[in-house]
Amino acid sequence: MSHPLFDKHRATLDGALNAIRTRGYWSAYNEMPSPKVYGETAQADGKAAFDSYLGKEFVIDQPGRMGTVKTEASPYGIALDVSYPKCEAQALIDAGLKAMPGWQAIGAEGRTGVCLEILDRLNKRSFEIATAVMMTTGQGWMMAFQAGAPHAQDRGLEAVAYAYKEQAEVPAEAHWEKPQGKNPPLVMKKHFEVVGRGVALVIGCGTFPTWNTYPGLFAALATGNPVIVKPHNNAVLPAAITVRIARDVLAENGIDPNLVTLMATDNRADTTELAKHPAVRSIDFTGGNAFGSWLIDNCRQAQVYAELAGVNNIVIDSTDNYKGMLRNLAFTLSLYSGQMCTTTQAIFVPAGGIDTPDGKVPFDQVAADLAAATEKFLSDPAVATAVLGAIQSDDTLARIASASQWGEVVLASKKIEHPDFPKAEVRTPVLLKCDAANEAAWMEERFGPIAFVVKVADTTAGIALSERVVNTHGAMT
DSSP: OOOHHHHHTHHHHHHHHHHHHHOOOOOSSOOSOOHHHHOTTHHHHHHHHHHHHTTSBOOOOOSSEEEEEOOOOOTTOOOOOOBEEEEOHHHHHHHHHHHHHHHHHTHHHHHHHHHHHHHHHHHHTHHHHHHHHHHHHOOOHHHHHHHHTHHHHHHHHHHHHHHHHHHHTSOSEEEEEEEETTEEEEEEEEEOOOOOOSEEEEEOOSSOTTTTTHHHHHHHHHTTOOEEEEOOTTOHHHHHHHHHHHHHHHHHTTOOGGGEEEOOOSOHHHHHHHHTOTTEEEEEEESOHHHHHHHHHHOTTSEEEEEOOOOEEEEOOBOSOHHHHHHHHHHHHHGGGGOSTTOEEEEEEETTOEEETTEEEOHHHHHHHHHHHHHHHTOSHHHHHHHHOOOOOHHHHHHHHTGGGGSEEEEOOOBOOOSSOTTOOOBOOEEEEEETTOHHHHSSOOOSSEEEEEEESSHHHHHHHHHHHHHHTOOBO
């Protein structure tokens, strides 16, 4: 007899399994923040839930409590002042390992059903989570809702579907019989059980605290492992809400809620010591190269899944829609102020210019026209603030301020006043131009709204440099 939550969410699982088999578009969670989908009061309820956390302790009844910790500051300039329980790492590890046998005992279908129920609960609280994502990361509202809630949930669901698919390939038992000629056959009855690897550590990032956390969280959980979520210091609230929802679902279904815990800390050493702990057998991390490389080099006891920084690039040879290309690039450079691993940073343009239906456009003109297109795109403050969001980190603000050291400024950054958040740190992109020989400028990722128009000898040289960047900055481990 299958688990009741597995039966309840079977249609969602079947849809996900079909999607990973066919690779077509399918989504279980609607990406539009529509009252028709989420309810007439969903947005107001989500905002009220978010407001209820401000200035208070976020209560999670976890073992090893050593007081509380506050680390978040909103890029929109509002006072968050949320405190979280600070817990001893060893206590969280011990509690997770203690919860592991009960989680393993309900089997792959049981674990899948519980994970699908957690995702369903997360979806129902999408507005609450989206508001927390927006106010801690600086994302604009629409991105915070889509990427922070339904898209993140889709990524979690995909992880659950793949985990179930692989576990379903393992039979619970098998009859093995080998003929022995005139002698009686050799007969064995085999029993199989999927066993988790051990404690999983999921280290969140400060810009996409759910989108980059849910795949690792749900992959580890669905395959039988306890999970410790270590959020980025400036994006704790979205992770805390997620952990509490997961714990509620676990407890309701007779599973020790300490299977999923939150590791909030203001001390980096706490994270490094936890990551090196022998009981931590997998680590999921998205973020900078320095810490990611440290995890890979120093946490040999664990399987490390790391998505690190890179330099994204475009080679422009020609276009049949010059103005459309510029508008598209302007949007790309502006979206969430370039605070994404997918933002274009180096645009290779041949020294002789690019071909268009109206003739050759010289290198300097391409750079100037891109600057003008970006300015035009952001000329309406309502559009600009919605697309740009706010700058998440003081380090990014410092890079913007000092960008002129890396190239000739074609478009300088400006601060935009946000109509709803007067203290918000909103900045327009910086566009620089430089020669391809100046690799010290453009060959390093400069997180945030800083992009280079790079002059190359010709398109072939641009393609070669593009391939070099990809090879140099390969991120997945």
